[in-house]
Amino acid sequence: MIIKCAIVDDEPLAVELLASYVKKIPFLELCGKYNNATDALHGIGEHPVDLLFLDIQMPELNGLELSRLVPENTRIVFTTAFDQYAVDGFRANALDYLLKPISYADFMEACNKALQWFQLVQQSEQQPTMPMEEPRSIFVKSEYKLLQIDLDDIRYIEGLKDYVKIYTEQSPHPVLSLMNMKAIEQMLPASRFIRVHRSFIVQKSKIREIERNRIVFGDVYIPIGDSYKQAFQDFINAK
Numbered sequence: 001m002i003i004k005c006a007i008v009d010d011e012p013l014a015v016e017l018l019a020s021y022v023k024k025i026p027f028l029e030l031c032g033k034y035n036n037a038t039d040a041l042h043g044i045g046e047h048p049v050d051l052l053f054l055d056i057q058m059p060e061l062n063g064l065e066l067s068r069l070v071p072e073n074t075r076i077v078f079t080t081a082f083d084q085y086a087v088d089g090f091r092a093n094a095l096d097y098l099l100k101p102i103s104y105a106d107f108m109e110a111c112n113k114a115l116q117w118f119q120l121v122q123q124s125e126q127q128p129t130m131p132m133e134e135p136r137s138i139f140v141k142s143e144y145k146l147l148q149i150d151l152d153d154i155r156y157i158e159g160l161k162d163y164v165k166i167y168t169e170q171s172p173h174p175v176l177s178l179m180n181m182k183a184i185e186q187m188l189p190a191s192r193f194i195r196v197h198r199s200f201i202v203q204k205s206k207i208r209e210i211e212r213n214r215i216v217f218g219d220v221y222i223p224i225g226d227s228y229k230q231a232f233q234d235f236i237n238a239k
Contacts, residue, residue: 003111003118004048006032008040008063009055009079014100018053018079021107027115037061044070051095051114056080067094075117077110134189140166140177147175151192155217156202157184167217169206196232197225204235 005028009015015033022030031049034040037058044052054076056063067076081100095117096110137150153168159181165174166184177184185195195201200222202215209216213224224232 001027001115001118001122002029003027003050003114004029004031005051005053006030006034006040006044006049007053008034008037008058008066009053010035010058011055014055014079018102018107021102021104024104025108025111028111037063037066041066041069044074049074050118051075051077053077053079057082075114077114134191138184138187140175140179140184142175142177149175151188151203154193154203155206156200156215156220156222157181159199159201194232194235196228197223198227210236 005022007015007018007022007030009018012035015035019030019033022028028051031047032040032043034043038061040052040054041061048071050073052067052070052074054063054067056078057080063078063080067078070076076094077096077098078094079098079100079102095114098106098110135151137148139146139148141147149166149168153170155167155169157167158165158174162178162180164177164179164181164184166177167174181195181199181201185193185201188201192205193201193203196215202222206217207215211221213229215222215224
């Protein structure tokens with residue numbers, strides 16, 4: 001892989017030394033040389049780089065300040081004659097911290113560290129993300145017990161202040177649990193459940209009949225709240 005880099009140092013000789021080092025390293029491409037942080041900030045804005053070799057002590061805008069202004073995906077290797085900035089450098093999430101005079105061996109070591117970092121990032125981006133398997137059941141606390149409830153069994157949920165009632169197909173009586181609607185809504189996969197009222201959540205696949213903005217479950221009528229009507233209509237239209 002090729003790493004695009006730039007050098008920022010107010011000492012022209014230091015810039016040229018690092019530029020000569022860059023030319024010897026096949027995976028580096030030098031895209032900019034700057035003698036002050038202000039020009040560097042403008043140049044990097046127009047021509048982004050992956051890696052910045054950055055001096056710390058510079059007039060007007062120093063290297064630590066500049067490191068906070070560059071894009072997050074631009075990594076930093078600090079180059080300075082003063083070791084008292086080392087802690088600040090690593091707090092700025094620098095990949096490395098090189099003390100002047102910088103030898104080619106130390107420079108090469110820092111570049112290899114940067115290469116390893118960018119390769120790891122590239123590998124993580126290329127790896128396919130596996131879809132998360134939705135849960136098949138949830139555990140809720142009811143009467144000092146933890147009950148496992150199959151999601152397939154849930155018809156709808158009713159909220160009553162600090163409690164919820166979970167109505168299932170297998171039992172004539174709801175499960176009463178001490179939690180609020182927001183908490184149980186976060187436990188349920190949005191692909192299967194929809195909130196239709198501030199006091200009701202229903203399982204989409206269980207909806208068989210809708211009458212006058214109400215979902216009908218036998219002799220139970222669940223209202224569709226005004227603030228939930230659009231989301232519910234979108235669900236209906238998508239069927």
